[in-house]
Amino acid sequence: MKTLIAALTLVIGFASASFTQTAQAASADALNxxxxxxxxxxxxxxxxxxxxxxxxxxxxxxxxxxxxxxxxxxxxxxxxxxxxxxxxxxxxxxxxxxxxxxxxxxxxxxxxxxxxxxxxxx
Structure with a gap:
């Protein structure tokens, strides 16, 4: 159970980091x-x-x-x-x-x- 929670936390962390980079790139394109x-x-x-x-x-x-x-x-x-x-x-x-x-x-x-x-x- 602890391993499952740790794995889910890790996946959510990576997903949010990639979303932030994607959002920043999209806003940079919009501000060109x-x-x-x-x-x-x-x-x-x-x-x-x-x-x-x-x-x-x-x-x-x-x-x-x-x-x-x-x-x-x-x-x-x-x-x-x-x-x-x-x-x-x-x-x-x-x-x-x-x-x-x-x-x-x-x-x-x-x-x-x-x-x-x-x-x-x-």
Missing amino acids: GICENVAADNKSRFRKKLKESGMKLRDIYTGISCGGENLVRYAMTNKAETVGSYIVKRMPASHFAASGDLDWANTSGHANSSIATSIASR
């Missing part, structure tokens, strides 16, 4: 094109990609980088004001207090962007 939509300043396609993935922006934000930068900095670099402002509105204000994105914007010449203004107002 996020960086392109940010660079193109296409808010509707950006939102559509998020909706298709079934994830919230705040849940995946830290895991996504475009060109080695987070989404907000990438939006500022590409002058994607609409998408960048949308991202700032969707993220918690506490995130930007600790992220240093506003300081980065001020030192890299993006202090006058609407994205930096949105961060500062939060």
Whole structure:
């Protein structure tokens, strides 16, 4: 009986691990094109990609980088004001207090962007 329980536990453990990897791969496929939509300043396609993935922006934000930068900095670099402002509105204000994105914007010449203004107002 103990062997049966141990075997079932092992099978369930492997099944859940493979499901997690499959779910992560599926969500990565669904999120392909996020960086392109940010660079193109296409808010509707950006939102559509998020909706298709079934994830919230705040849940995946830290895991996504475009060109080695987070989404907000990438939006500022590409002058994607609409998408960048949308991202700032969707993220918690506490995130930007600790992220240093506003300081980065001020030192890299993006202090006058609407994205930096949105961060500062939060």
